[in-house]
Amino acid sequence: MSFFSIAKGFHKLSSHPPPDLTQKELDRLRAITIYKRTKDVYFVCKTYGISRATFYRWLRRFNPKDLNSLRDRSRRPRRVRRAKWSRELIDLVKELRRQYPRWGKEKLRMLIRERGIESSASTLGRIIGYLKRTGDLVEPSTRVKSTKRRKRYYAIRKPKDWEVSKPGDLVQVDTLDIRPLPGLVLKQFTARDLISKWDVIEARSRATSHTAKEFLDTLNRKMPFKIRAIQVDGGSEFYSEFERECERIKIRLFVLPPKSPKLNGCVERAQRTHREEFYELCDISWTVPELNKELRQWENTYNCVRPHQALGYKTPLQFLKDGGIIDNYTNPSNLSHM
DSSP, X not given: OOOXXXXXXXXXXXXXXXXXXXXXXXXXXXXXXXXXXXXXXXXXXXXXXXXXXXXXXXXXXXXXXXGGGGSOOOOOOSSOOOOOOOHHHHHHHHHHHHHSTTOOHHHHHHHHHHTTOOOOHHHHHHHHHHHHHHTSOOOOOOOOOOOOOOOOSSOBOOOTTOOOOSTTSOEEEEEEEEEEETTEEEEEEEEEETTTOOEEEEEESSOOHHHHHHHHHHHHHHOSSOOOEEEEOSOGGGSHHHHHHHHHTTOEEEEOOTTOGGGXXXXXXXXXXXXXXXXXXXXOOOSHHHHHHHHHHHHHHHHHTSOBGGGTSBOHHHHHHHTTSOSOOOOOSOOTTO
């Protein structure tokens, strides 16, 4: 009985030590080695999953004195298509592209046609690529136009060391668009205390710095504790009069960085609750005075009746009483619409 080993005498076909070959190239060497010892083409092709034509091509290229013959060869065609662009067309494309740096090949094609030269858009695209590769055409640098932000003379970003440990340390304020009918847009100002989850809500016909200032008066009147700081987004309603009023009554005003509503997540979650549990379920009068009457009743339900999971299923009122923040609180009596 005879035995055959692929490993034994593996490199004897070469008179030089093997160079660094890839796994694919080593497989070619193994296949040729097996064939030299067995003369069984079928066995070799079955083992390596290749066709006879592929194996014979490997065998034909193989030089035992140079294992680099096992490497892949370039597949570039022997005859490559040569460009037939005229110098006139290249200069014209260069001129137009420098004059109109952002115009593409289709637009340039129309301009070139007006000058009596017919060319396809793909040809013009290849010319533009050629000019870029040779350095004859350089894309202009993008000039970023700086937009001036309105300077906030009082509002600042919330300091990292600002401690929020008791009710009133930070109240988040935001606005909610209410669109009950086509062409009718109302604004709801919502404020939520981070610790007690106490909410104050009020509807207005518009969200301006003046109505925001008026909501600030409502907020100070309805919050059952002193407010130390308010956090708002960069909405225009929280500039001007609102900012000056915060400074006057000595409430710190923190403004969020752009495009970061997640930092006001507490009041954003409150907006969702008011939308799902009040606006989507109740019969509402869509005039501001009547809506505010119904919002006051819902606000009382929210603060004094509705259990909050975040507070261990206590109401904000019960949470404040248990914490010794407030002793007595008068509830509005009419809750029948709920």
